[in-house]
Amino acid sequence: MRQTLSTWLLLLPMAAAAQTEPASGVPSLLKRLEDRVAKLEGAPAKTSLSAFNPALGLLLDLAYTHGDGQRDSRSRFRFRTAELNIEAPIDPFLKGWAVVNANPDEVEVEEAALETTSLPYNLTVRGGRLFAAFGRMGHFHDDEIPVVDRPRSLDTFIGGEARADGVELSYLFPTDLYLNATAGLYNKVGGENGRADNAVSRPLDHFTYLGRLSTYLDLGDDHSVELGASVAWTPKRFVMDTSVPGDADGDGFPGDGENTSAGIETKKNTWRTLGGVDLTYRWHPTKGGKYQGMVWGTEVFQNDERRFAPATKLPTDRVKAYAGYSYVWLKVGPRWRPGVMVDLSEDLDEARKLTRTFSGFVTYDFSEFHRLRLVYSHQMNNVPGNQHANIVSLQWTGILGHHVHGFRDR
Amino acid sequence: MITFKEKVMKNKIFRLALILLLAGWAPLAQAAGKLRVVATVPDLVDITRRIGADLAEVQGLARGPEDIHQVVMKPSFVTRLNKADAVVYLGLSVEHSFLPGLLEVARNPKARRNADTFGCLGPGCIDCSEGVNVMEKPETLSRAEGELHPQGNPHYNLDPQEGPRMARLIAAGLARLDPEHAADYERNLKAYLSELEPRIAEWKRLAAALHGFKAVSFHKDVAYLGRFTGIDFVDTVELKPGIAPTPTHLEQLVKKMKGQGVKLIVREQQYDAKVCEWLAEKTGAGIAVIGTMANALPDSETFEKFSERNLKALLEAAGKRGP
Ligand SMILES: [Zn+2]
Numbered sequence: 001m002r003q004t005l006s007t008w009l010l011l012l013p014m015a016a017a018a019q020t021e022p023a024s025g026v027p028s029l030l031k032r033l034e035d036r037v038a039k040l041e042g043a044p045a046k047t048s049l050s051a052f053n054p055a056l057g058l059l060l061d062l063a064y065t066h067g068d069g070q071r072d073s074r075s076r077f078r079f080r081t082a083e084l085n086i087e088a089p090i091d092p093f094l095k096g097w098a099v100v101n102a103n104p105d106e107v108e109v110e111e112a113a114l115e116t117t118s119l120p121y122n123l124t125v126r127g128g129r130l131f132a133a134f135g136r137m138g139h140f141h142d143d144e145i146p147v148v149d150r151p152r153s154l155d156t157f158i159g160g161e162a163r164a165d166g167v168e169l170s171y172l173f174p175t176d177l178y179l180n181a182t183a184g185l186y187n188k189v190g191g192e193n194g195r196a197d198n199a200v201s202r203p204l205d206h207f208t209y210l211g212r213l214s215t216y217l218d219l220g221d222d223h224s225v226e227l228g229a230s231v232a233w234t235p236k237r238f239v240m241d242t243s244v245p246g247d248a249d250g251d252g253f254p255g256d257g258e259n260t261s262a263g264i265e266t267k268k269n270t271w272r273t274l275g276g277v278d279l280t281y282r283w284h285p286t287k288g289g290k291y292q293g294m295v296w297g298t299e300v301f302q303n304d305e306r307r308f309a310p311a312t313k314l315p316t317d318r319v320k321a322y323a324g325y326s327y328v329w330l331k332v333g334p335r336w337r338p339g340v341m342v343d344l345s346e347d348l349d350e351a352r353k354l355t356r357t358f359s360g361f362v363t364y365d366f367s368e369f370h371r372l373r374l375v376y377s378h379q380m381n382n383v384p385g386n387q388h389a390n391i392v393s394l395q396w397t398g399i400l401g402h403h404v405h406g407f408r409d410r
Numbered sequence: 411m412i413t414f415k416e417k418v419m420k421n422k423i424f425r426l427a428l429i430l431l432l433a434g435w436a437p438l439a440q441a442a443g444k445l446r447v448v449a450t451v452p453d454l455v456d457i458t459r460r461i462g463a464d465l466a467e468v469q470g471l472a473r474g475p476e477d478i479h480q481v482v483m484k485p486s487f488v489t490r491l492n493k494a495d496a497v498v499y500l501g502l503s504v505e506h507s508f509l510p511g512l513l514e515v516a517r518n519p520k521a522r523r524n525a526d527t528f529g530c531l532g533p534g535c536i537d538c539s540e541g542v543n544v545m546e547k548p549e550t551l552s553r554a555e556g557e558l559h560p561q562g563n564p565h566y567n568l569d570p571q572e573g574p575r576m577a578r579l580i581a582a583g584l585a586r587l588d589p590e591h592a593a594d595y596e597r598n599l600k601a602y603l604s605e606l607e608p609r610i611a612e613w614k615r616l617a618a619a620l621h622g623f624k625a626v627s628f629h630k631d632v633a634y635l636g637r638f639t640g641i642d643f644v645d646t647v648e649l650k651p652g653i654a655p656t657p658t659h660l661e662q663l664v665k666k667m668k669g670q671g672v673k674l675i676v677r678e679q680q681y682d683a684k685v686c687e688w689l690a691e692k693t694g695a696g697i698a699v700i701g702t703m704a705n706a707l708p709d710s711e712t713f714e715k716f717s718e719r720n721l722k723a724l725l726e727a728a729g730k731r732g733p
Contacts, residue, residue: 042543055525085534089525122517172492172517178485216485221473224484284482287475290680334654334682367653368557407483407515 054088055402059143061395068390080395081142085402093118099141100164110141110163110191122174127167132189133182133212135229135299136278137325138162144409146329147361148375148393151343153323157274157301159190164208165198177215184210189232195272196237205235226280237270239308239315269318272305293331300324307349321346327359338362355381369399431529445588448490450505451478452704453567454538454576458498460602461581465591466496471508474705477680479557479652483506485533491516494534496587498580501539502564503528529563529648536583537575544567545633556650565702569634570610570717574603604711609714613721614638623728625674626667626689628681631702635676639724647677647685654684667693678702698727 060082066075080103087097091248099111113128126351131139138158142150150160166186173179186208188196276299283294306318327341340360347353361375373395380388445466449455455470462468472481491497491512497520499505506528513523513530520534529537547562548555551611566572581599585592621640628647631726636643645666649659666672667689675697677686690697700723701707 042545087525095525117522118519119517120519124517154584172488172515174492176489178489180485218484218486224486226485286473288680289475289482290477290480291682367553369553385467407488410483 029172052154057085057402058400059083059085059403060398060400061143062397063148063393063395065148065391065393068392083110083141083143087402089117090114110161122172122379124170124172125167126170129163129165130168131169132164132166132173132184132186132209132210132232133170134158134162134189134232134274135276135301136228136280136297137299140409143397146300146327146339146363147236147341147359147377148373148395149377149391151325151341152345152355152357152379153299153301153325153343155192156345156348157303157321157323161191162189163191164189166207168210177217180212182210182212184212188211188234189274195234202238203236205238206402208232208234222283222285224282224284226278226282228276230276230278234272236267237272238265238267239270239313240265265355269306269315272303275302275304276300291331291333295329296323296327297329298326299387303348305348315393316349321348321351335365336362337365353381353383355379369403371397373397415469435588445484445495445584447496447498447584448494450509451500451567452711452714453716454498454500454580455579456702456704456714457573457577457602458580458584461595461598462584463598465588465594466487466584471512474701474703474711475680475707476703478504478703479507481505483508483511487512488516491521492518493717494521495653496534496536496583497521497530498536498538498583500532500535500564500567501527501529502542502544502561502566503559505529533581534587536580538579539564539566540579541575542572545637546630556648557652563631565631566634567713568599568632568700568702569638570613570713570721572634572637573606573610573717577602578660606714609718613717616725617721620724620728623674624670624672625676625677626663626695628678628686629702631678632705635700635720635724639721641674641676641724643676644672647650647681647689648676660685660689666691667695674698674724676700676724676727679706681727696727696729698723700724 061080063078063080064075065078067073069331082102084100084102085097086100087095089095094114095117096114097111098109098113101108101110109129111128111130113126113130115126116124119125131141133139135158137145137151138154139162141161145151154160164184164186165188166184168182168184170180170182173181187198187202189208189210196202196208202290210230210232212228212230214226216224216226218224278297278299280294280298285292301323302320303323304320307316308314309316323343323345325343327339327342329337329339331337338361341358343355343357343359345355345357346357349375357379359375359377361373364372366372373393375391375393375395377391377393378388379391380386419675444464445462447458447462447466447468448471449458449468450471452470452472452474453466458466467482471487471490472478476582478494478521487508494516497508497513503577509530510523510525510528513521518534519532521530521532522532529535544562544566548558548560551558552559567576569629577599581595584595588595617639623639625641625643626645626647627643630646630651632641632643635641645658645663647655647663649655655663672693674697675686675690675693677683677699679696679699679701686697689695697709700720701710701716705711706716707719710716710719
C-alpha cells in the first residue's frame with residue numbers, strides 16, 4: 001500500500017515534466033520510472049535489527065549427569081542455567097551490557113558493565129561487574145568452554161569464572177604485531193573466590209591488581225599462535241580466627257568490651273599472587289575450514305599465598321601450588337567437534353596432593369544456535385586410598401534471539 | 411672491567427634491539443601519505459587497488475576460500491583495522507561473523523561497529539551495498555527459517571553487473587576521504603570501467619545460453635547469479651540457510667530435481683563436495699563449482715577473473731561453450 005502511494009508520488013512530478021517534453025521523451029520517461037520503482041523495490045529491508053532497543057539473547061543450558069564414585073553411583077537432570085544477555089550502545093562514547101544468570105538456586109548478575117567505545121590513544125576502559133582479563137578460559141561464559149563443567153584448575157585456582165567487580169584499562173599497541181596490555185583493579189577475582197566479600201569495603205592494599213599482556217602470531221595463512229601472561233596480585237587480606245575471642249583494640253585482653261564475635265586477625269604475610277600463562281594454537285584452514293580445524297589450548301597457573309586452616313582460620317604455611325589444563329578440539333565435518341582434555345590440579349593447601357582429570361568430549365552442532373555435547377571424565381587423586389570417579393554428562397543447549405561471539409570469546 | 415670487544419658486542423646487541431623495535435613501527439611511517447584501506451573480501455581489495463592505485467595501500471581480511479559466513483577473527487585483523495583510514499565492505503550483514511566483532515575491539519574512531527546493521531559506523535566506512543537492488547528480502551525473521559540475512563540476500567558480488575556500482579562507490583568514498591586526489595580516483599575509475607564494462611556485455615551475451623536453465627545451489631546465495639545468467643534456481647542442497655542437509659531433505663531433493671528436470675548443481679567451493687557428487691549421481695546433473703568471493707578458486711584473484719571463472723564453470727557444467 002505504502003509502495004503504491006510512493007510510486008504515485010514519484011509519478012506526479014515526472015508526469016508534469018513529461019508534459020513539457022516532446023512525444024519522443026515518453027519511452028525514456030517510462031524507462032526512468034521503471035528504474036526508480038525497481039530501486040524502491042530493491043532497497044534493503046528496513047528491519048532495523050534493534051532500533052534503540054538493546055539486543056536480547058537467552059541461553060538455555062540443560063544437562064543430564066551421571067557420577068560413578070568409589071561408593072555409589074548416581075544421576076540427575078540439571079537445569080544449569082537460563083542466561084539472559086542484554087547489550088546496546090549507550091551513546092557515542094559508551095556501550096553497556098548485562099548477563100543475568102538464573103539457575104535453580106539463585107538469580108545472579110554475572111556481568112553488568114560499561115565500556116568506552118571512543119577513547120583516544122587506543123585505550124579502552126571497562127567498569128562494573130565483568131569477567132576480568134585473567135588468562136583465557138577464565139573469562140569465557142560456561143557455554144563457550146569445550147566441556148560441560150569448568151576444568152578443576154579454573155575452579156580451584158581462579159574460583160570459577162574470572163568474575164570481578166572493578167575497573168580495567170586496556171591498551172592496544174599501535175604496532176603491526178598484535179600486542180595488548182591490560183591493567184585492572186578489583187575487589188577480588190573469581191566468582192566463587194571466598195577470600196574476600198564484595199559487600200564490604202576495604203583499604204586499597206586489600207584490592208586485587210591485575211596485569212596482562214597478550215600477543216598473537218600468524219604462522220602462514222592457516223596456523224596461528226596466541227600467547228598471554230597474567231598476574232593477579234592481592235597485597236593483603238584480613239583473616240579472622242573465629243575460634244578465639246577477639247582483641248580488636250589490641251590491649252592483650254581479648255573480649256574486654258570488644259565485639260566478641262571478632263577473633264584474632266592475621267594481616268602479616270597475607271599477600272597472594274595468582275600467575276598464569278596461556279597458549280592457544282589454531283589450525284583454521286582457509287580452504288576447507290568449514291569442515292575441518294583444530295584448537296589446542298593450554299593454561300598453567302601458579303598460586304602463591306599463605307593458607308589458613310579451614311576450621312579455625314588459623315594461619316598455616318605459605319604454599320606455592322600449580323595447576324593447568326590442556327585440550328585439543330577438532331572440527332571434523334560440518335557438525336562434529338570431538339576433543340580431549342587433561343587437567344592437573346594441585347591442592348592449594350598441600351601441593352603434593354594432585355588431582356588428575358582426563359576428559360573426552362564431543363559436540364554435535366545442529367545449527368549455530370543449537371547443540372548437544374557429551375563429556376566423559378575420569379578423575380583421580382594421589383592421596384593414599386585414592387578416590388576414582390567417572391562422570392558422564394550430556395548437555396543440550398539452545399540460544400534464543402541475539403547471540404554474538406565477541407572477539408574475547410574466541 | 412669491560413673490554414673493548416664486549417663494548418662493541420653490547421653496542422651491537424643494543425642496535426639490533428633498536429632496529430627490531432623500530433621495525434615494528436616502520437610500516438606506519440611507510441604508509442604515511444598513502445590512504446590506508448582495509449577491504450573485507452578479495453573482490454573489494456582488487457577494485458579498491460585499481461581505483462586507489464599508488465595513492466592507497468589496500469589490505470584484505472578474508473582471503474577468498476573461506477565461507478564468508480564463518481570467517482575467523484584474527485588479532486592481526488584488529489591491528490590492520492586499528493590503523494585504517496577507510497574500511498571497504500560488502501554490507502547487508504554478510505560480514506556478520508567477523509567485521510562487527512573486529513571493529514568492536516579495533517579502537518578506530520574512523521570505523522566503529524554499527525550495532526544496528528552488523529556493519530561499520532564512522533567517516534571511514536565505505537559500504538558497497540548502497541543502491542544495490544536487494545533480492546530475497548525475508549518476509550519473516552524467524553530462526554525456524556534458518557540463518558537468514560535480515561536485510562535480504564547480500565551476495566550481490568556474484569552479479570558482474572554490480573561491479574561498476576561497487577567501483578563508483580569506492581571511488582566516491584576514496585575521494586571523500588582524500589579530496590586532494592579526487593581527480594585521480596575519478597580517472598582510475600574511468601579506466602577501470604572502460605575495461606570492465608565491455609567484458610560484462612560479453613559475459614551477458616554468453617550467459618544467454620543459460621537462460622531458463624534449472625539448477626539447485628548448495629547455499630541460498632545465488633539469487634544475483636540467477637539474475638545475471640537467467641538460471642532458474644529451484645532449491646538448495648542445504649535444508650535451510652546455514653543448516654546442513656538431512657537425509658530426508660536430500661531424498662526429496664532428488665525427487666524434485668528428477669521431477670522438474672534439473673540438470674545443474676551449483677556448488678559454492680567452500681561446501682561439501684561429496685553430497686553434491688552423490689546428488690549428481692542420483693540425478694544425472696552436472697556440477698559447477700563456483701566461488702562466492704574472488705580468489706575462492708585458483709586464478710580468480712580479481713573481480714574480473716572471478717566473474718569470468720564462475721560463468722565459465724556454469725557454461726561448462728551446463729554443457730555449453732565457455733568464454
Ligand atoms: Zn548467505
